[in-house]
Amino acid sequence: MEVAVIKYNAGNVKSVLYAMERLGVNATLTDDWETIKKADKVIFPGQGEASTAMKYLKERKIDKLIKELKQPFFGICLGLQLLCDYSEEYDTQCLGIFPIKVKKFPPLNKVPHIGWNNLENLKTPLLEGLDESAYVYYVHSYYAELNPKYTIATTHYINDFSAMLHKDNYYAMQGHPEKSSVVGEKILNNFLKL
Structure with missing residues (x-):
């Protein structure tokens, strides 16, 4: 199985x-078009800042490539946020796969959200074999709003937000x-089986 992890100068890719x-x-x-297009699965991870990440993607036209891909694609952390329509982080237009806004958590003294929280309202094959006692690790100051059509798991921190999205x-x-x-x-294994 060929798995491409998209390189776009974001942190946390090694893990x-x-x-x-x-x-x-x-x-x-990789940030090579052909390698990404040929891959059986594509992972789009990262920690960092939305506007810089989008600039890198646009310079290499990877923003256009991502929208054309047909194989299973998995955005993680900043990867999820960039798949949304817009981020409040430096007023950034993102990829627009999900018609959802990414907002900053309100009280500034409570961000970033770092630590373990459970996933709720699970509706995805990625979580097969898990239940609402499943805890995952978070590090983020921005969150994707809830969307009845695309939110497939939620987490509560200050307010409910989209823990997972699918389209x-x-x-x-x-x-x-x-x-x-x-x-x-388990989640990564489930993704590889899609």
Whole structure:
């Protein structure tokens, strides 16, 4: 199985590559169009800042490529936020796969949201074999609003937000499966089986 991990100068990419290695998958970190197009699965992870990330994607026209992909695609953390329509972080137009706004958590003294929270309202094959006692690890100051059509799991921190999203071949998760122990491993394994 060919797994492409999209390179766009975001942090936390190495831990995703190590997680794939632990699952017996040799993933390729790349921003090469052909490698991404040929891959069986594509992972779009990252921590960082939305406007800088979008600038990198646009310069290499990876923003256009992402919208054309047909294979299972998994956005993680910043990857989820960039798949949305718009982020309040530096007033950034994002990829628009999900018609959802990304907003900053309100009280400034309570961000970033760091730590373990459980997933609720599960509606996705990515969470097969898990229930609402499943905890995942988060590090973020911005969140995707809830959407009845595309939200497939929620988490509560200050307010409810989209913990996971799904539309067509695009899946996304705000938390970090690669840092979420056995629960995260299960989610990544489920993605690889899609």
